[in-house]
Amino acid sequence: MLVKNFGLFVLSVFLLGTGFPSTIIAEDLPDMKKRRPSVLPALNSSSPAKERTDPIFVSADQMIQLQNKNLVKATGHVLVRYGKRTIRSREIIVNTATGQGEAHGGVIMTAEDGTVLRAERAQFNLKTKKGRWFDVKGKIAGIYYVSGKEVRKISEGHFQTKDVSLTTCTGDLPDWTIETSEADLIIEDRALFKGGIFKIKNIPILYIPLGYFPMVTKRKSGFLIPRLGVSSLDGVTVGNRYFWAINPQWDATLGVEYIEKRGARGALEIRYATSKTTWGQFYGTILDDNLTGNTFWKIDATHHQNLPLGFKLNAKIDGTSEDSFNKTFANQTESRTRRSSDSYASFFKTWSNSTFDILARYQESEEATTDDSLGQLPTVTYKTQPIAIGGTSFIFNQETSYSHFLVDLDTDPVVDNFEGVQRADIHPQVSLPINLGNWMRFTPRAGVRGTYYSKGIRENMVTGTNTFHSGFSRELIDLNATLEGPKFNRVFLSGNPRTARFKHVIEPRIKYQYIPNMDRADRAKIILIDAIDDLNYTHQINYFLTQRLLKKGNDGTVVQIAQFEISQGYDIIETTRLANPMTPRRPLTNLRFDLDSRFTDYLMLNFDTEYNVYDGVLETVNFDVGVKPTDWMMLIVERRAVHRQSTSILGTVALGLPKGWNIKYSTRFDEFREEILEHNAQLTFNNSCVCWGFILDFIRRNNFDNDIRTTETKLLFSIQLRGLGDFDGTRGESFLHRTF
Template structure:
């Protein structure tokens, strides 16, 4: 939603007009026209007689070669006709006066009356106003002028056209038989055509009997309309949003914008839900400098349907400190029992299970090719995780990634951290400190163009202040099952990655807009090894994250990747595009293949799932994805996801995807599972008004999970 409010009085014949105001957004700056490039080759220059002393211009109005002149002209051919008291510029003529500029093929100025006329590819510029046309009549001592066959921008934002455009004063224009919009292109998303209209910069536009067109199609006729013509933030009401959901009923969300000062503003609003009540929202934003900014958000909702009260408070701040240091902070608090997620429009908000508060300080390591972070993080459980807590304070990390050793081909990396943990999970508390360091050295070798090999070797040392009391204690021990006794792990690790061999073949020919096809077939293999550490010590580790889960390893990961490239015909020639890519990957655990323990109850299963991943986007309009996971021991597909998305830029989209997962619980049909069908579609009526429909269906139970 734009921060620039719409504060105007509208008179109209039909209530539909209020929705049409949504198309008022900021347009891009007018693209440079070829006629603007007239800076070179202007050799002659002639200054006009200085104005009277009492009206002499400021220094910024003195330009070109005559620094004492109030106006000056340059052109490829410059003539002074003293008998008729006129100056004529032909061919790339450029005239500047009173802070304004006129460029044209032909300019003629009467030196006595100071009246002037310019014809042929004229460009008029004054501040942020830029208008082109076929002819312009003006006076060097006046702000008034007339432009014929005009089109251009007012205030660098509002695009107008007109048979005649009159500049009445510095910030006021009159347009005869013209159009008005803020959109780009020959067929803008919206435009108003009016026989007569006036524009007050940083004020309002008054349109008489305007006709509204949507992408060139007439949509509505109005007797009169007023619109804001503002380039600065303004306090007022924003465009409301309207929607409908089967659970919430009619949805209406008005907003009020408050431009507090130059560096801060705020937005207040309410989300009205017909069946559930009103949710109140507030947001405060500030930009103290180019390096310091932040915002504060809060919501409050008393749900009539669920008979509960929901609230949340969020804030963020980021700043760059002297010496190249950086600081960022995010605070996040919310009501615990927030079971309903249908109000959230953002996917991350819908699925989040906890609040997340973070502080981070990043010192500048001069001369060290790495990053140092001093941080704090606190996550508190929501909904079904209410009561859980995970905190890292302090959390210090020093990381170096693939830095070259001298002038050699060797690279070194370092991952290290020192952390104090506090965790409450399922009403069990864990408190410990941990230090971890993992330096490594790698050597990439490019033997032949189609084959690359990278060898890596590293050491890892980890130290814990606490451990489990006995090896048979579960992974989330209670305080009685923990003891304050140091535990350390020393281990080395290595890997060998092979990228290739790679084969390719080009197929000449064309198909539709595509020209020539290149098929690339490549193989990828990685062998990873870390020796087994003492099994008893390993079972004493209290697992917190993936650092604690780093154990012995003896695996091979391998895959094959197919890629098809083609040339897509464009307006300026051809561009290379990846038609599709398909990868097939799997891993094998050598240690599992050699295992001899408990084979009768737990047979060896050294091979992992086979994963097929297909991605295709032949043109920008179409995107197709498919992923399937195959269990080689059950000889069945356990999961697959297929999606098709049609994208019409910012104007429309159509999406359909299906996700299916198999359940293997005892007592259930092995073919049963969870199957969700998601459908979404959207169409942009204007740049600010967008219709959207979403639905999610459970195919197994044949029920609608969500619809809006």
């Protein structure tokens, strides 16, 4: 029986054995077969899919049903829904028992994973989720846009295509596409293809006979996109890395780079987070350099762990080859100019008013002309923070430490002369804060110090030879007092309704220090390692004038937006020294000015200088100025100057241009030698649909290759194709650029 309805006819067919109306007869089937081919036996050639309780819902302008064959033919605004999957078309034939079907004309298929495919013709199985779409255009897994001849779904997340283009960009003319003759796509895994052509704005750029791309938006093992760089010293650099998702707590990246003029460099990076309180990472790289004949290597590792009983462990391995890896290969200015490596392990615990720390540290020189290697193996320290003594107003604090040092007594980098020195130090102090009204406080403090050394050295000034001394101690007392105030402040109202008021605070402070000139013979034997060893006869007054500007918003939040401090010292010992015309007495220390400010989010101003009151010169002048008048412009200038020694200027300018373009340029200038040390230029693009972006870095700088100064020009390129991984040549480094 042919059922027709010129209005909307809706039929729900439940796969629970309820069947169809008894009025539908078998004679309708031959007529239907004459109009359309049989329903997709190839998509389910073995056995029907396992039945489930979800119904197949069909609606259309017109339908034909066959009860014995479980077939439904629908025409006109057809909608087929099974669970969260739907198919729309002008005409559909579907087997409600197996889920197989075929659609013709304006086919639109949607799935729960975000897949939306439009086609002229489609074959599908709603239950097995397999299908074929012809003359297709749409989106797979909500990310990957496809357009072409045929897309076939093999299983959940697994697709095969013929003569199809792939992209993650929107629009009729995507920014980039990869056209392929054949491709095998596994979502959250990889894409394998052949006959590929990479296009930008439909312009062919690169032919790829066989290709591979990771298709990963989640953490998963796979190859990353290759790396590319060009350097005037190294030549072309090409490399690739494999990301290994070992388990939810561990992953690793293994990589190899081929550097044209130097050879192959291997790298291994491991990251782990075995719990919320234990995490760390390891990075190692090695290169047997063809250019210099040296072997360069570097290891960086960190580990953080919370241990039982409230103890914690922080550790770092910072190792590099004698032929400094950083000076030759590092892009970060701080790494290339650092003086020594620093490896340590700190085992510590903090209580409410005390701390305990066991520190093992080894610092190794990276300088070519000097060797100041130092080991602390270990240093054990127990500190008591200021705490009231009983119910009195007296305050007690102390620091006790034991150290075993390994010291290189010869600064010649070729000669090692290590000596082991043990030191035990105890330093208790007692203070008594006295409030002088509401605006002033006077705090005297007295301490005693005893330090034992297992070994010392005294140099013979005539012969230049050293005499070793063992088993001696140094005893001293230290007295100091601080007078703070009187403090003045004034509150200013703001015209900005979002800022309630400003507060200007003036805080004068005077500090007196005295360490008697005692135990001079033992002090002369001490090998100077840190501040504990460098305690000498001191009799000095320092005075400070500090001004702070605070801003309080209507929400009650108080932030300090500026601090300006003026300070100077007066050395009483210098006033009693025997003077002569060549070395007159100069008891006043340099007058220091120090400003730190961030008045708004768009202005940074920091400044410090030291003025020699006797010579009338500025010994040091340092400033940082940052301006960001709009979201698309930023300018930072830093200047560091030491009178008659060095002056350097570093500047960064950044511009955010329309349509995702950004430009950043930085330079470092040695004003003392009148030469530019380094140029960094960076061009960044992120398109509006965020389907791709790239970074192009240009670097020109003075480099030290095997301790020989050369000029290097380097070009690094990074590209990101959303959903297909990163083509990274920079490792995300910021290079010389500054920001705030």
